[in-house]
Ligand SMILES: [Zn+2]
């Protein structure tokens with residue numbers, strides 16, 4: 001089933017704000033959808049592996065229709081701006097990695113210089129206004145520039161992850177909450193959940 005192509009504004013509505021990171025994710029997803037000739041993913045035929053959990057991932061969810069809940073959005077948090085799209089139907093995959101030269105600095109070095117002040121809360125009203133104007137121009141540029149100037153793109157061998165499986169749940173011996181068996185840890189010879197085992201992360205790795 002093919003759905004209409006989602007606009008950048010659709011991604012902004014989902015994400016909650018416009019930002020260069022979202023625009024980059026939007027370009028990556030649109031490129032991948034065109035390259036793989038996939039319609040929006042209703043099922044699991046399109047899988048995306050993202051290697052960061054930043055703004056761009058939200059655009060990918062909107063454009064590619066991949067989500068954590070459907071099991072076709074896989075987060076491998078390696079801290080890289082890299083996105084792999086796998087089309088299961090045609091057994092093809094492409095990987096997009098953001099170019100090493102920082103994109104915002106290339107487009108507008110002055111905006112990049114203002115950023116620490118804005119993020120650190122020390123920017124004046126004037127500087128804030130200037131920063132937002134520059135951000136808007138940067139986003140427009142990202143949306144219009146050749147995708148090769150943003151990403152290094154390669155067709156790769158698809159390494160198709162297993163389809164989402166239903167796992168058995170067991171009760172954590174420590175807190176009593178139910179936990180998927182494959183996410184349990186063994187502590188003192190008993191099955192416990194990850195927080196009770198004393199491992200901390202963002203909860204889904
Ligand atoms: Zn953002």
Ligand SMILES: [Zn+2]
Nearest residue numbers: 172175193196
């Ligand atoms: Zn527990």
